Amino acid sequence: ATTPSLEALQAFSRGMAVLHEKGPEAALPYDQQAIQLDPNFATAYRVLGGAYNNLGEVQRGAEYVTKAFALREHASERERLGIMIDYYQDVTGEWQKSIEPTQQLIDNYPRDFSGLNRLGLAYASSGDYDKAIEIAKQTALDSPDSAAPYGNLANYQIAAGRYAEARATLQEAANHKLDTFIFRSTLYALGFTSNDPREMEQQQQWFAAHPTVENFGLSLESDSAAYVGKLTKARDLTRRAEESAVRNDIKETGATWRESSAIREAAFGNFAQAKQEIARGLSLYPDSHAVQLQAALASAMAGDLPKAQSLADDVNSRFPVDTQIQSFWLPAVRAQIAISRKNPQEAIAALKTALPPIEYGQVPFVNNLNCLYHTYVRGEAYLAAGDGAGAVGEFQKIIDHPGIVWNSWTGDRKSVG
Numbered sequence: 512a513t514t515p516s517l518e519a520l521q522a523f524s525r526g527m528a529v530l531h532e533k534g535p536e537a538a539l540p541y542d543q544q545a546i547q548l549d550p551n552f553a554t555a556y557r558v559l560g561g562a563y564n565n566l567g568e569v570q571r572g573a574e575y576v577t578k579a580f581a582l583r584e585h586a587s588e589r590e591r592l593g594i595m596i597d598y599y600q601d602v603t604g605e606w607q608k609s610i611e612p613t614q615q616l617i618d619n620y621p622r623d624f625s626g627l628n629r630l631g632l633a634y635a636s637s638g639d640y641d642k643a644i645e646i647a648k649q650t651a652l653d654s655p656d657s658a659a660p661y662g663n664l665a666n667y668q669i670a671a672g673r674y675a676e677a678r679a680t681l682q683e684a685a686n687h688k689l690d691t692f693i694f695r696s697t698l699y700a701l702g703f704t705s706n707d708p709r710e711m712e713q714q715q716q717w718f719a720a721h722p723t724v725e726n727f728g729l730s731l732e733s734d735s736a737a738y739v740g741k742l743t744k745a746r747d748l749t750r751r752a753e754e755s756a757v758r759n760d761i762k763e764t765g766a767t768w769r770e771s772s773a774i775r776e777a778a779f780g781n782f783a784q785a786k787q788e789i790a791r792g793l794s795l796y797p798d799s800h801a802v803q804l805q806a807a808l809a810s811a812m813a814g815d816l817p818k819a820q821s822l823a824d825d826v827n828s829r830f831p832v833d834t835q836i837q838s839f840w841l842p843a844v845r846a847q848i849a850i851s852r853k854n855p856q857e858a859i860a861a862l863k864t865a866l867p868p869i870e871y872g873q874v875p876f877v878n879n880l881n882c883l884y885h886t887y888v889r890g891e892a893y894l895a896a897g898d899g900a901g902a903v904g905e906f907q908k909i910i911d912h913p914g915i916v917w918n919s920w921t922g923d924r925k926s927v928g
Contacts, residue, residue: 512554513586519548523555531657534691535562536723536759553582554590557597564601565693566724567764569876570799573602589623592616596629601875604833606633624654628663635667636835638868643667651680655687662693666873669914670880674701692724696878699731700917711735726755730768730878734918737775746772746784753795763802766795767876770805774884775920777812785813800826801876804840808884811847819848839870839885846888855895862889867908871915879917883909887921 514520526541542559546552560575580598583591592612599609613633616626631646647664654660661684668677678701681694695714702710718728733748749772756765769792777785789806796802807822823844830836846858862885870885890905909921916922 512552513590514545514549514552514555516549516552519545519552519555522548523552523558526558530558530562531654531659532689534658534693534724535565536692538562551582551585553579553586553594556582557590557594560601561597563761564875566761567767567801567876568761569601569801570763570796576602589616589620592619593623593625596626600629600633600636604830604836606636606834609633622653624650624657624660627653628660631663631667632873635663635670635873638871638873640667640671640868640871644671644673651683656689658684658689658691658694661689662691662697665694665697666880669697669700669704670871670873670912672912672914674704674914677701692718692721692727696727696731699728700879700914703735703918704913722755723759726752726759726761726764726768727878729755730771731918733768733772734775734878734920737779737920738918738923742776742779742781745775749788753791757795763796763799764876766792766799766802767805768792769795770802770809771877771882773809774805774812774882777809778920782813785809786815789813789815789818800830800836804836804844807844808840808847808888811844811851814851816848816851819844823848834869835872835874838864839872843885843888846892850888850892850895853895855892858892859889859896862892871912879919880915882919882921883912883916884921 512520512523522541523545526538526545529541530538539562542555542562545555546559556575556579560572560579563575564572576597579594583594586594592615595612596609596616599605613626613630616623627646627650631643631650634643634646644664644667647660647667650660651664661680665677665680668680677697681698684694695717699711699714702714715728715732718725729748729752733745733752736748737745749768752768753765756762769788773785773788773792776788789809792802793806803822803826807819810822811819823841826836827841842861842864846861849858849861871881873880886905886908890902893901893905909916913922
């Protein structure tokens with residue numbers, strides 16, 4: 512890493528060691544120290560941005576990666592390539608634009624696993640989990656002492672319905688004495704999909720013993736409570752998840768938990784409660800596109816169409832070339848607005864922009880991999896248009912992908928049947 516400060520390099524190196532072993536939340540203090548010691552330390556900004564992104568702080572993470580991009584001329588060629596990849600993937604959302612620097616990093620620096628890791632993520636974000644698995648397997652082989660490749664591989668495997676392989680991957684990571692909250696979230700999902708409450712409880716105990724990431728466990732538990740109709744309990748758990756996130760300086764993540772709850776409440780017909788959750792999330796972190804997108808969808812579902820349209824327009828103007836936002840988030844919001852206006856044909860037309868596999872792609876700011884809201888709204892549009900067969904086909908897609916939706920309400924057969 513390029514820096515004239517020995518102290519900054521030492522802090523950065525320690526942060527990387529902790530990141531590989533324990534995950535992003537443990538590395539944050541070292542990364543922050545590195546940029547305090549050298550305000551022009553481009554790669555430290557990049558790594559700090561990636562850590563926040565992994566914690567669900569996508570807006571905050573993007574700000575640090577943008578700073579790294581502005582400082583990239585202070586870095587080596589290898590560092591510049593990594594910065595460009597992160598910038599195009601995490602800031603502008605231009606996945607196609609990230610391919611060339613990714614391939615250059617892989618070809619020119621084969622011992623740097625981040626190129627392969629990012630390539631796997633690109634495929635996963637596009638919904639092609641089989642290709643993502645192939646790449647992640649190689650990444651894990653090349654870097655057996657780093658947690659990230661194992662966590663990614665396990666998530667791609669569970670998305671593809673390869674549950675036994677996902678569990679074996681996490682066991683291999685444990686054999687290398689690696690452990691992160693991402694592993695624990697995936698183990699919780701494995702417990703949920705296999706109807707193993709004991710596994711789920713074990714992971715909740717782990718989260719409870721790790722306050723900095725406890726909010727992820729509380730949010731998972733909230734979704735599980737709502738899944739079986741325990742909405743009062745789900746609301747309390749969401750409140751606790753938000754409070755835990757705010758205590759640990761990841762306010763944006765807490766806001767996304769509120770907006771996820773808002774969508775859930777609107778789907779269950781609790782429009783007044785949904786609007787309260789929308790307002791709470793936006794008050795916590797109003798400038799986050801992750802918060803705004805979920806708030807827009809919840810607003811459209813709850814009947815507040817002016818707010819939904821305003822939020823969608825703002826995100827659209829700020830992220831005109833972001834693949835996921837333009838392919839399935841904004842179309843889902845526009846379609847839901849059309850459904851609320853009793854115009855299902857317009858809704859169906861709006862949702863033709865994203866078809867499998869991209870609508871199954873991994874989303875960086877939800878607790879599972881993807882709630883498949885886009886697919887769900889399309890099913891609702893077909894229902895509103897009187898096309899029962901079309902609706903069944905869309906809802907069946909959700910039911911057929913439990914490894915993607917995990918314990919989201921969208922995957923509940925009672926909700927979508």
